[in-house]
Amino acid sequence: MAERAIKLDVRDLTIRYDELTALEGVTLDIREHEIFGIIGPSNAGKTSFLKAINRMDMFNPQMSVQGHISFNGLDTRKVRNVYGLRRRIGVVFPLPVGLPLSVYDNVALAPRLAGQNNRAELDVIVERCLRRAALWDEVKDRLDSLGSLLSGGQQQRLTIARALSQEPELLMLDEFSIAVDPVTTMRIEEVLKELKQEITIILVTNLVQQARRLADRTAFFLDGKCLDIAPTEDLFTGEVSDERTRHYVEGRFG
Amino acid sequence: MFETTELNKKNRRNERLVRAVLGTMTGLLVLPVVLILSMLIYKGGPVISFEFLFTSPTNGMTAGGIFPALLGTVLLVVVALLASVPLGVAAAIYLSEYAPDNWTTRAINLAIINLAGVPSIVHALFGVGAFVIFFKFGTSILAASLTLAIMTLPVVIVATRESLQAVPLAFREACWNMGATRWQTIHRVVLPNAITGILTGVILEVSRTAGETAPIMFTGAAFFLPLLPQGVLDQTMALSLHLFVVATQVPGMPERLPYGVALVLISMVLLMNSMSIALRMYLRGKKKW
Numbered sequence: 285m286a287e288r289a290i291k292l293d294v295r296d297l298t299i300r301y302d303e304l305t306a307l308e309g310v311t312l313d314i315r316e317h318e319i320f321g322i323i324g325p326s327n328a329g330k331t332s333f334l335k336a337i338n339r340m341d342m343f344n345p346q347m348s349v350q351g352h353i354s355f356n357g358l359d360t361r362k363v364r365n366v367y368g369l370r371r372r373i374g375v376v377f378p379l380p381v382g383l384p385l386s387v388y389d390n391v392a393l394a395p396r397l398a399g400q401n402n403r404a405e406l407d408v409i410v411e412r413c414l415r416r417a418a419l420w421d422e423v424k425d426r427l428d429s430l431g432s433l434l435s436g437g438q439q440q441r442l443t444i445a446r447a448l449s450q451e452p453e454l455l456m457l458d459e460f461s462i463a464v465d466p467v468t469t470m471r472i473e474e475v476l477k478e479l480k481q482e483i484t485i486i487l488v489t490n491l492v493q494q495a496r497r498l499a500d501r502t503a504f505f506l507d508g509k510c511l512d513i514a515p516t517e518d519l520f521t522g523e524v525s526d527e528r529t530r531h532y533v534e535g536r537f538g
Numbered sequence: 539m540f541e542t543t544e545l546n547k548k549n550r551r552n553e554r555l556v557r558a559v560l561g562t563m564t565g566l567l568v569l570p571v572v573l574i575l576s577m578l579i580y581k582g583g584p585v586i587s588f589e590f591l592f593t594s595p596t597n598g599m600t601a602g603g604i605f606p607a608l609l610g611t612v613l614l615v616v617v618a619l620l621a622s623v624p625l626g627v628a629a630a631i632y633l634s635e636y637a638p639d640n641w642t643t644r645a646i647n648l649a650i651i652n653l654a655g656v657p658s659i660v661h662a663l664f665g666v667g668a669f670v671i672f673f674k675f676g677t678s679i680l681a682a683s684l685t686l687a688i689m690t691l692p693v694v695i696v697a698t699r700e701s702l703q704a705v706p707l708a709f710r711e712a713c714w715n716m717g718a719t720r721w722q723t724i725h726r727v728v729l730p731n732a733i734t735g736i737l738t739g740v741i742l743e744v745s746r747t748a749g750e751t752a753p754i755m756f757t758g759a760a761f762f763l764p765l766l767p768q769g770v771l772d773q774t775m776a777l778s779l780h781l782f783v784v785a786t787q788v789p790g791m792p793e794r795l796p797y798g799v800a801l802v803l804i805s806m807v808l809l810m811n812s813m814s815i816a817l818r819m820y821l822r823g824k825k826k827w
Contacts, residue, residue, distance in 0.1 A: 343714060345638065371717030381712045384731055384826040393726070394716050432827035443712070450716055 321499025374447030380439030382431035582797030610774035626694030682758025697739020
């Protein structure tokens with residue numbers, strides 16, 4: 285099996301919030317077309333990791349990021365067009381966020397920001413993204429209704445539809461299934477498996493079994509350090525370098 | 539199992555007592571407003587008519603109407619809002635969405651708070667010095683309105699800032715993560731959802747501005763003008779000043795006239811406040827998240 289191209293190359297990443305070190309010395313790479321899982325207990329630094337990748341630390345003056353991250357070979361810390369970088373990376377948060385715009389406008393927002401104003405083409409994009417997010421059937425007759433008034437599970441799928449509308453090269457999901465029921469979670473997991481063929485996915489999850497179902501390789505974060513990275517099955521069959529990984533996976537803590 | 543004990547009885551009695559006391563005090567609040575309004579309607583009501591509102595004063599202001607004063611107040615308020623609202627909203631957007639938390643920002647906020655506390659007579663003198671004399675507008679609608687604008691600025695800024703901050707951060711973060719700039723996020727998501735709140739604050743401020751006397755007295759309002767103002771550099775009459783004049787400065791004034799003027803002024807205030815309250819209730823009903 286040929287080595288796939290490296291999408292994201294992280295070297296010696298250290299993230300601090302004022303005096304608190306959230307992440308230290310993380311080095312890893314993420315390959316194209318893989319689902320890269322990140323598991324670990326809360327406060328392990330997983331969310332900070334994602335924030336550093338798309339330069340959201342820009343909005344938090346207390347956050348300092350050191351180390352090297354390159355996306356498609358470009359140093360993300362030095363890239364001039366930060367907004368362009370963010371447009372190519374889609375993010376889904378744990379808590380559903382339906383913007384107080386119509387469902388249609390929610391999904392059309394990213395294309396419009398990118399300059400797409402043709403109504404017919406926007407219609408196509410909106411339908412495609414809502415279908416992929418497994419939300420189309422439920423909202424197709426009320427695209428005018430407010431996105432912020434949908435149910436939690438629907439809003440989460442709307443968030444995914446918005447992320448997909450960016451046509452991202454990298455999709456980062458941060459514990460997306462927290463506010464979502466198991467059936468919807470399953471539907472979204474199916475979508476992710478299909479999407480893998482087109483884009484690269486980082487899946488941060490505290491549902492260890494979800495990582496097992498979806499991720500090609502998985503990293504284990506604990507207390508700000510990346511303790512293990514391995515093909516997912518190895519992680520779960522116990523062939524790991526650090527004992528704590530095995531304990532976490534077995535459910536002994538977390 | 540749930541028998542009433544002595545302690546229960548005492549608590550329930552205290553509850554009823556407190557409720558009665560607080561309710562009575564709230565009721566007392568309404569009393570002054572009701573009394574004032576009743577007095578004004580009783581004494582001034584008969585004076586109000588179409589002629590009263592739309593014709594000019596005659597006979598040394600002891601008869602006739604108050605149209606020039608009414609028009610003048612409307613003009614002054616409109617021009618003042620044209621100056622203070624864009625500036626205030628822009629400042630509030632900057633302070634709420636862009637300004638970093640440093641000493642400069644804190645100094646600006648302090649300046650705004652202090653501006654809000656300046657007595658209106660000081661605003662009046664400032665207006666004379668700055669607009670009438672220094673900028674050479676002379677006593678004019680422009681000078682008076684700008685003086686009023688500076689008085690209303692802090693309120694507009696605070697109302698706007700609160701409306702902006704009522705929009706959850708999560709919405710902004712969702713947009714930023716998509717690659718939107720701050721401004722794109724503001725004008726597509728934040729501002730449209732803050733507009734009604736801003737309007738509520740501005741309308742409330744209109745009623746206050748309409749009643750101010752000192753700031754306009756030396757900067758652009760006059761006791762009596764034979765002609766209506768033709769442009770912003772003209773002087774004008776104004777309702778608040780007119781009330782002061784007819785109530786205290788004119789000999790031989792029929793008793794009803796000042797009450798009539800006061801009734802018109804307070805009706806304007808009540809109308810504006812009702813609009814603001816109605817808008818706020820509409821806002822609350824139309825929950826968007």
